[in-house]
Amino acid sequence: MSLHALLAEAIVFLVATVLVVPLFERLKASPLVGYLLAGILIGPSGFAIVADAKDIEPLAELGIMVLMFSIGLELTLERLKVMRPRILALGALQILLTSSAIGGIALVAGLEFGGSLVVGGSLALSSTAVVLQLLSERHELATRMGRAAMAVLLLQDLAIGPLLVLVPVLGAHEGTMIGALGLAALKAVAVLFAILVVGRLALRPLFHVVSHTRAAELFMATTLLILIGTGLAAAWAGLSMALGAFAAGLMLAETEHRHSVLEAIQPFRGLLMGLFFMSVGMVIDLRLALDHLGLVTVLTLGLMAFKALLLLPLARLGGFAWPGAARLSLILAQGSEFAFVIFSLAEDHGVLRPGLAQPLLVALAVSMAATPLLAMAGGLLGRKFEPYEAPGIDMLIKAAQDLHDHVVVAGMGRVGRGVAEKFTKRGVAYLAVEGRRDRVVGAKAAGLAVFHADVTDLTVLEAAGIERAQALVVALGEAEGAAHLVATLRYLFPGLRILARARTEALGRLLTKAGADEVVVEKQDAGDRLASAVAVSLDA
Template sequence: MAAPAFHEPVILRDAIVFLLAAIVVVPLFRRFGVNAVIGYLVAGAIIGPHGLALVHEVEGTHQLAELGVVFMLFSIGLELSPERLRVMARYVFGLGVAQVVVTGTVLAAGVLALGASPGQAAVIGGALALSSTAFVLQLLSQRGELHTHFGRVVLSVLLLQDLAVVPGLAVVTALGSQPDALSEALAIAAAKAVAALALILVVGRWVLRPLYRMIAGMRSPELFAAATLLVVLGTTWGMIQAGLSTALGAFLAGLMLAGTEYRHQIEADIRPARGLLLGLFFISIGMLVDFRTVAPRLPEILAATALLVLAKATIMTGLCRLFQLPLPLAATVGLHLAQGGEFAFVLISLAMGTGVLPVQAGQFLLTVVAITMALTPLLGRIGQLTQSWLQARAPGGLASLASEAEALTDHVVIAGFGRVGRTIAAILDARKIRWIAVDLDPINVAAARAQGLPVFFGDASNEVIIHATKIGQARAAVITLDAPSATASVLRMIRSELPDIPVVVRARDAENMDELLRNGASQVMPETIESSLLLGGMVLKTLGDSDAKIEEVIGSLRQAAYQASGSQGVLAWRSAPEMSKRP
């Protein structure tokens, strides 16, 4: 009896094609210093149906790839906290709403002037007002800027845009079927959104923490990872049923787990899947580019791309200034959010399917959006250069830093001037030790300089900035940044220039501490360990223990905590006398 013929599974073949494209094309681009995202887009254009047509299940692939955005937003939610999100509320519901409304209105008016119908203009204006959550946040994450003031402003606007997708879908659906039922469709969409968000908050507060506590007690890594996948995919499915953005639901699920003790393990579990699926998402976007549509209308497409980027950047910059953001920050926010977004593909594709937009016009717009998304790394770089150029000419910029630091010797350089940096500066002032600080948050810089403090705008991981602080003549350097990736970047920069200078670093936890020590930090202060020990000491003091007993208990627990982390008992509090001399 003959063996049955082997039928090649299409999905397996497509998976092999995707992996080969990523492995071959992306490293080639990175070798020449081009952002990996551009490599993914080009790989998608090559293997897609409009290129070599090596992939067959295009629609299914794109749906799977959207999970990359879902996992990314879930990770970002894990990095935040409800308290920090409340601080962002002014930008979410103020600047974010203003951006969607003003940008959508201006773009719709422009399309209307070109002869589109009011319904078409509303759809196009609303779709093009959205920016790319996946591209922009991936870029900020790579640069360690998600936790800066700039990162919070950008994240706030993107979150509101994700919310705006809900009424956008309702509008497109109503225009395609019953335009007179638009108000009813919007009311139903709003009710669904409120109900779904309330349900997520309730589940997050009363279900997720007990669930993870139970699963963690079973000591099964596989079950723990499965629970995380259940939370992410279950939330995604729930958002689809409610007509909401899946990415927004994933973000809220991450936010609910951000304050739990399981956050770091959850983040570690999803990191490999997030990276792989996000790369797949970028490849799937590249597959949408139809070269046959682009070639005959290339001049029009390029002109539309330039106009869209210029209009969105200008409007966003102006709105940021209205919200009293400094011009350098406003300009870089505008340029980072000047591209089209992945949800524009959803809205425009739905508009073509319902007959609101002609297919040819829809394909034209999809191509423009795809090109602007591919330009995101370039726009981000232009935004950084523009910010640096404007800031260098403003009070507290590079010119001021170089001038004021010229005569400094035997001083301390502080990278980051948030609450920790301010405290260190106050301690140094009390001991009559001169210091100079750099910070990437223009709000912090402006507030400090208003008090006459030597704080300057700049990225401490930048060779030009760190040289301007005269760090070669400094007694020590202190890194107090929130983001571990940014901290590691600054440490590498300092160590590459000055291998002998004492560098004291603030770490998030013991795991982060060990990594920093391996990378050359002289002393590291893990914030979670030390704050917990200090709080415990206060509790003992309140209960009437003597200072000597408290010092004994805290000292033994501190030693045990550092030894358990693998740091061989490196205690930051012991290093203070050593800062008076170079090693």
């Protein structure tokens, strides 16, 4: 391609970006869906402004590499440790059952075994980009539902690596499937282990030297060197470049430079992601989709309904009430952006017949566009079956903005609710935060100032005005969570008075060691005693 032709296509892409992003933000829809639509319109099946989608494939692949790199950066050991076993089980079962069920349906429908594996695994994934953006806009990232959705998406992201390894094997070794899979798995583990070991030994000293130069362009160049270099190393070993980029993110996730790297790639991450989605839109055959409109409609509605209905009982087993389970299952019912990548890879390696993925690509795009409507439906279901709202972090911010010298109550179980009731009677200014929606709804119905969010998240405590609060009452049921919260806030706010409840003497000693000023070992009157202790401290 000539330079003039390349610049002309770059201008088309930039114009589409300038038009799409503001329009879809005004419509409260994901810009990623707008990029898909723009790609369809400017691509060969639309107005053919860009005649061949392959012209921008290298940049689109770079966009996927950046996305995988940023996902790797987010997978810190700390984030994995705080995920509760129930939520981990929920995410693992969702992937296993959904992929098995969809793959089984594809196999019965006549698809070959390899193709069924790819279709089942790909369609089991949900859109990380779309869901996280929607949760952020609705201020629900810190709610219990938001945290559960993030945990499920995190486990789904971990499943992408094996899928990227699986597809080339399915295309090259139909006859000796088990042996080929074993060999590919060993090769992938060996290559990724080598990348991680070399990276761990070299990255810290390298970034230490680079950061001391304080040259932003050098930091950016080093980041790109690692991103592209590990991608090429993976490609030379017969793996995908996206998998290499994911390994590069994992290498940097546990270093002190993680946040700086995320900040460095942020400006062009969204742009390259947009280019990738636009390239996907270009390969969608609009005429074929219109000719098979009935099939596309069935696939779209069937995919969303099937995923939602399968996740609903799993979320219920994960500890959610039915309204909360419905909201979680609906917000994760769409397809994933990575399905586009895996389907394209499967066609290139002959695992899926050319054109077979076209109806699925359209169904994926429509399901992603429908996510805000699914979230709205979940909210309506919640309000129908729960007569009282469970105000979230946005309402918490408004409630706390004029408060000073108030008390923050963490947890609204039996003890926390007893504290809040006493404060209400005595006229003590307080804000209570609870992660379980059913408890929030019940307490709100009783007239208590309670909000639905994860109180162990520091951003939630900041929203509650913890830096202006006079005291914190910790009434959490989980021992580790309570001790970690006390220790963190004691370090960040040395002057904050912290009072906590403990179920046992041993936990009481742990909380005292963590920095609690006063600990009440649980008895029937623990709520009254905590409230009285706070009142005494406020009068002092």
